Amino acid sequence: xxxxxxxxxxxxxxxxxxxxxxxxxxxxxxxxxxxxxxxxxxxxxxxxxxxxxxxxxxxxxxxxxxxxxxxxxxxxxxxxxxxxxxxxxxxxxxxxxxxxxxxxxxxxxxxxxxxxxxxxxxxxxxxxxxxxxxxxxxxxxxxxxxxxxxxxxxxxxxxxxxxxxxxxxxxxxxxxxxxxxxxxxxxxxxxxxxxxxxxxxxxxxxxxxxxxxxxxxxxxxxxxxxxxxxxxxxxxxxxxxxxxxxxxxxxxxxxxxxxxxxxxxxxxxxxxxxxxxxxxxxxxxxxxxxxxxxxxxxxxxxxxxxxxxxxxxxxxxxxxxxxxxxxxxxxxxxxxxxxxxxxxxxxxxxxx
Ligand code: 9MR
Numbered sequence: 001x002x003x004x005x006x007x008x009x010x011x012x013x014x015x016x017x018x019x020x021x022x023x024x025x026x027x028x029x030x031x032x033x034x035x036x037x038x039x040x041x042x043x044x045x046x047x048x049x050x051x052x053x054x055x056x057x058x059x060x061x062x063x064x065x066x067x068x069x070x071x072x073x074x075x076x077x078x079x080x081x082x083x084x085x086x087x088x089x090x091x092x093x094x095x096x097x098x099x100x101x102x103x104x105x106x107x108x109x110x111x112x113x114x115x116x117x118x119x120x121x122x123x124x125x126x127x128x129x130x131x132x133x134x135x136x137x138x139x140x141x142x143x144x145x146x147x148x149x150x151x152x153x154x155x156x157x158x159x160x161x162x163x164x165x166x167x168x169x170x171x172x173x174x175x176x177x178x179x180x181x182x183x184x185x186x187x188x189x190x191x192x193x194x195x196x197x198x199x200x201x202x203x204x205x206x207x208x209x210x211x212x213x214x215x216x217x218x219x220x221x222x223x224x225x226x227x228x229x230x231x232x233x234x235x236x237x238x239x240x241x242x243x244x245x246x247x248x249x250x251x252x253x254x255x256x257x258x259x260x261x262x263x264x265x266x267x268x269x270x271x272x273x274x275x276x277x278x279x280x281x282x283x284x285x286x287x288x289x290x291x292x293x294x295x296x297x298x299x300x301x302x303x304x305x306x307x308x309x310x311x312x313x314x315x316x317x318x319x320x321x322x323x324x325x326x327x328x329x330x331x332x333x334x335x336x337x338x339x340x341x342x343x344x345x346x347x348x349x350x351x352x
Pocket of ligand 1: 050053093132180249299
């Protein structure tokens with residue numbers, strides 16, 4: 001086996017501070033030897049990008065298929081990678097077959113999905129995104145909750161229910177509440193941060209077993225500020241509550257950047273660096289994951305295509321799986337991360 005010098009991979013750089021580094025992936029990524037090699041070299045944790053979602057395992061009612069998710073988890077186990085489970089209850093991943101079900105039928109199905117899935121992988125997953133994207137201030141509720149089928153069927157206690165059930169079926173997994181858009185520099189994002197803190201306080205007071213906040217971190221280059229006092233303050237409050245943080249889905253959309261590739265790559269790299277620097281400084285970060293390995297396959301070409309038609313370059317590797325400037329910046333920031341303060345609280349995931 002070929003050994004590279006210490007620190008030459010992102011996972012070994014991250015491990016210096018007890019942090020895991022990883023990527024989201026799907027089974028087709030494993031068909032490419034180049035991607036597989038890069039994942040094995042740079043990652044200590046993987047996240048199934050979509051094959052573990054409810055709508056993916058339940059394509060028609062009563063017909064469950066975990067084979068793709070099983071493959072990813074077997075790959076991780078073969079190579080001693082940690083797995084972050086994504087995701088149990090997410091409004092966008094409800095199988096369409098439940099569109100017309102009653103609230104009672106929906107509750108039964110949602111609980112069945114959660115308990116069956118958590119139990120199936122009991123002891124094999126490091127962590128679970130138990131509830132994904134529960135906060136939406138624009139929906140106008142005083143508790144900040146997003147109007148979803150889960151909220152309609154269970155009422156506002158659905159988050160507590162989900163976490164308690166997950167804890168019952170896999171007591172060792174670290175349970176994460178994952179959210180988007182907490183990272184931005186706008187009045188709307190600040191409202192969302194405030195509502196998230198209120199939600200976390202409420203759940204903590206009830207004893208809901210949330211251990212960690214997932215920051216998706218889908219950033220946009222040229223929109224992210226160099227420093228971000230409101231985000232710092234937010235992360236300090238999260239830490240003061242005894243919660244750790246995972247950066248779960250990081251990528252940097254370059255749709256506002258000039259077309260020139262070198263310029264674009266430099267701006268994207270800088271965005272990775274300043275953001276990670278801030279979060280690693282303020283939060284007890286357990287893991288940093290990007291939302292895909294290479295620019296070859298990114299959801300952003302569909303969601304936020306560039307107006308000039310050039311493909312997006314939001315990740316750490318280019319289409320030929322070559323390291324980009326962002327790879328080097330991320331490595332530097334992981335190596336130099338100053339993880340201090342509350343690091344000894346015992347929440348940290350070991351890198352055993
Ligand atoms: O990147 C994911 C894409 O491949 C899937 O088709 C899509 C729907 O399942 O989900 C995308 O990932 C989302 C993640 O699960 C939750 N946060 C937002 C991500 C981008 O939409």
